[in-house]
Amino acid sequence: MKKSYLTLLLLPGLVFLAAFMVIPILLTVGSTFYHEGRFTVEGYLYFFKDPYFLKILWTTLRVSLVTTAICMLLGFPTAYFISQQSPRKKALLLALAIFPLLTSSVVRSFSWTIILGKKGLLNNMLLSVGLIQEPLNILYTPTAMMIGLIHLFLPLIIITLVGVMENIDTDLVKAAESLGANRFAAFCRVVIPLSVPGLIIGGILVFVGSLTAYTTPALLGGKQQVISTFLYQNAITLNDWYLASVVATIMMVITFVIIMIMNMLANKLNPKG
Amino acid sequence: MRHKWVKGLAVLTIAGLIATGCSSKSNEPNGAGNTPAKGDPTKLVISTWGFSADFFNKEVYAPFEKEHNVKIVVEDGNNADRLNKVKTGGSSVDLIYLSDYYAQQGIEAGLFEKIDRSRIPNLNDIYDVAKAPLGEDYGPAYTIGQLGIAYNSKEVGKELTSWKDLWSPELAGKITLPNITSTSGPMILDAASIAAGNATFNEDQAMAKLKELNPSVVKYYSKTSEFVNMYSQGEIVAGPIMEMYVKDLKEAVPDTKFLAPKEGGYAIMNTVNIVKGSKNKELAEDFINWHLSKEIQEKSAKAKIDSPVNTTLNLTAEEAEGITYGAETINKLHMLDMKNVNANLKNWIDRFSREVTQ
Numbered sequence: 001m002k003k004s005y006l007t008l009l010l011l012p013g014l015v016f017l018a019a020f021m022v023i024p025i026l027l028t029v030g031s032t033f034y035h036e037g038r039f040t041v042e043g044y045l046y047f048f049k050d051p052y053f054l055k056i057l058w059t060t061l062r063v064s065l066v067t068t069a070i071c072m073l074l075g076f077p078t079a080y081f082i083s084q085q086s087p088r089k090k091a092l093l094l095a096l097a098i099f100p101l102l103t104s105s106v107v108r109s110f111s112w113t114i115i116l117g118k119k120g121l122l123n124n125m126l127l128s129v130g131l132i133q134e135p136l137n138i139l140y141t142p143t144a145m146m147i148g149l150i151h152l153f154l155p156l157i158i159i160t161l162v163g164v165m166e167n168i169d170t171d172l173v174k175a176a177e178s179l180g181a182n183r184f185a186a187f188c189r190v191v192i193p194l195s196v197p198g199l200i201i202g203g204i205l206v207f208v209g210s211l212t213a214y215t216t217p218a219l220l221g222g223k224q225q226v227i228s229t230f231l232y233q234n235a236i237t238l239n240d241w242y243l244a245s246v247v248a249t250i251m252m253v254i255t256f257v258i259i260m261i262m263n264m265l266a267n268k269l270n271p272k273g
Numbered sequence: 274m275r276h277k278w279v280k281g282l283a284v285l286t287i288a289g290l291i292a293t294g295c296s297s298k299s300n301e302p303n304g305a306g307n308t309p310a311k312g313d314p315t316k317l318v319i320s321t322w323g324f325s326a327d328f329f330n331k332e333v334y335a336p337f338e339k340e341h342n343v344k345i346v347v348e349d350g351n352n353a354d355r356l357n358k359v360k361t362g363g364s365s366v367d368l369i370y371l372s373d374y375y376a377q378q379g380i381e382a383g384l385f386e387k388i389d390r391s392r393i394p395n396l397n398d399i400y401d402v403a404k405a406p407l408g409e410d411y412g413p414a415y416t417i418g419q420l421g422i423a424y425n426s427k428e429v430g431k432e433l434t435s436w437k438d439l440w441s442p443e444l445a446g447k448i449t450l451p452n453i454t455s456t457s458g459p460m461i462l463d464a465a466s467i468a469a470g471n472a473t474f475n476e477d478q479a480m481a482k483l484k485e486l487n488p489s490v491v492k493y494y495s496k497t498s499e500f501v502n503m504y505s506q507g508e509i510v511a512g513p514i515m516e517m518y519v520k521d522l523k524e525a526v527p528d529t530k531f532l533a534p535k536e537g538g539y540a541i542m543n544t545v546n547i548v549k550g551s552k553n554k555e556l557a558e559d560f561i562n563w564h565l566s567k568e569i570q571e572k573s574a575k576a577k578i579d580s581p582v583n584t585t586l587n588l589t590a591e592e593a594e595g596i597t598y599g600a601e602t603i604n605k606l607h608m609l610d611m612k613n614v615n616a617n618l619k620n621w622i623d624r625f626s627r628e629v630t631q
Binding site: 052110113114117118119120139140222223225233236237238239240 | 353354357378454487490491492493502506507508618619622626627630631
């Protein structure tokens with residue numbers, strides 16, 4: 001079979017993506033520059049001059065970045081441990097790691113309200129052992145949002161990292177050790193650098209997921225809005241689809257910028273690059 | 274391949290995500306199977322919230338289907354989603370149930386058919402305020418509920434009587450308020466204006482008064498279920514809520530009391546309208562008439578599903594417990610002018626976000 005025929009196989013997928021993703025996104029972005037019959041950037045100026053919106057944006061970025069960082073820190077050792085197991089154990093452990101993804105985020109967020117509440121599990125425990133005198137105020141704060149998001153997205157980074165780590169040739173570690181590196185040095189100078197691509201891809205997944213998450217912030221966050229709940233308010237309650245599209249475009253641009261930055265970092269850190 | 278199973282798991286995960294994320298919203302009431310064989314039944318599409326579906330299927334839809342050889346199809350969801358669906362066109366909805374504030378949006382967007390009042394004789398039996406809350410051309414309210422304050426009397430430790438009591442120190446850090454974007458949000462704004470001592474609505478003072486209350490608020494709720502959850506888990510001890518939901522609160526906290534503030538509660542009216550372009554306008558009018566009938570109004574009041582608007586029914590004190598009932602109660606309620614609310618809402622939401630919740 002000729003190669004040119006093979007590219008035809010791409011066609012159904014491409015048509016689908018074009019019709020249901022590329023064109024709608026272009027239309028959304030396009031509509032933000034054309035309002036009430038003329039070209040305009042007013043929508044963007046409106047938002048970026050508005051301290052209230054900037055505060056929402058900042059909270060969202062902060063929550064997403066912290067969530068990503070903590071997911072990386074927690075996910076890395078877990079993934080390394082899993083990747084070192086026998087195939088059977090690995091399958092079992094991965095299934096366990098992924099298990100939370102199989103329940104809906106609504107259910108998970110509700111469970112957290114029971115754990116984190118003023119009369120919740122956590123506060124009751126801390127109060128009864130005398131660590132605190134007054135119940136901690138966690139639920140309905142950005143911290144609660146982060147906890148929910150970490151629970152939601154940790155499996156994503158674990159899956160990606162395990163995929164990358166098990167492809168690291170164990171001979172490389174052995175070689176490093178035979179050349180005088182201790183286990184820790186071998187881990188730091190061989191395993192970590194080679195895992196960077198997985199860390200970056202996982203990080204991007206977590207970051208984008210946190211940035212766009214709606215259910216978890218809506219249920220666990222308090223008075224502080226994030227960008228997705230703000231978008232929902234504009235679109236559904238105010239019925240202002242123009243401003244909602246502007247917010248959506250801003251979200252997309254932020255996502256792309258962050259992905260680019262992470263890729264650049266990855267290229268710098270990757271020993272092959 | 275060493276990591277084939279990883280891919281397998283990933284696929285499984287994604288499938289799981291999709292399965293948990295998307296679920297069909299449409300459901301069809303049962304009881305449609307026994308329609309008499311006099312030709313194919315007409316399809317009547319009703320857009321409604323979807324609560325108490327069993328009751329509506331059995332007591333409201335099924336008898337109507339039988340009598341008129343109709344098959345009723347229900348599309349459920351919240352006010353905003355359903356209104357948007359009709360607005361974007363291409364839906365086959367004949368009748369739409371909306372709270373008054375969303376119905377007003379629909380009217381302003383020109384989405385509804387003008388109703389023929391002569392075809393709905395039961396309108397004569399309902400409260401005057403419910404007959405045409407949004408104008409003679411549009412649908413009636415089939416239920417009037419009351420927004421007051423529910424509180425945990427044991428935790429609060431004193432009797433509440435007024436909207437002003439929301440500002441009392443006993444409740445500091447333990448209340449919720451409806452979000453300004455929800456149906457009852459503007460009512461709280463009005464109540465704040467009253468609490469600040471105004472006889473007519475004063476926007477600036479209402480905002481200032483709410484700002485004063487902001488530190489007390491754990492969270493602004495958008496859905497009643499959020500209120501019920503926070504309340505039953507002890508996160509809050511009081512807050513404004515519709516009388517109809519107090520029974521859910523009592524289940525969790527038996528010491529729950531409902532207060533119709535002495536300044537008056539707020540009327541929350543749910544209306545029914547015929548969507549423009551409906552091919553079954555007369556049938557839809559018959560259905561509205563049926564929903565306003567003594568029979569249905571009494572049944573839904575006794576089942577504590579909707580407070581009645583039909584004045585011909587007599588409920589015992591026990592039957593009226595937990596619902597908003599009686600001319601005396603209804604006459605005391607404040608009614609917000611929905612045209613005014615719609616005209617100002619964007620500004621209110623803006624000010625609320627910037628001045629109150631910061």
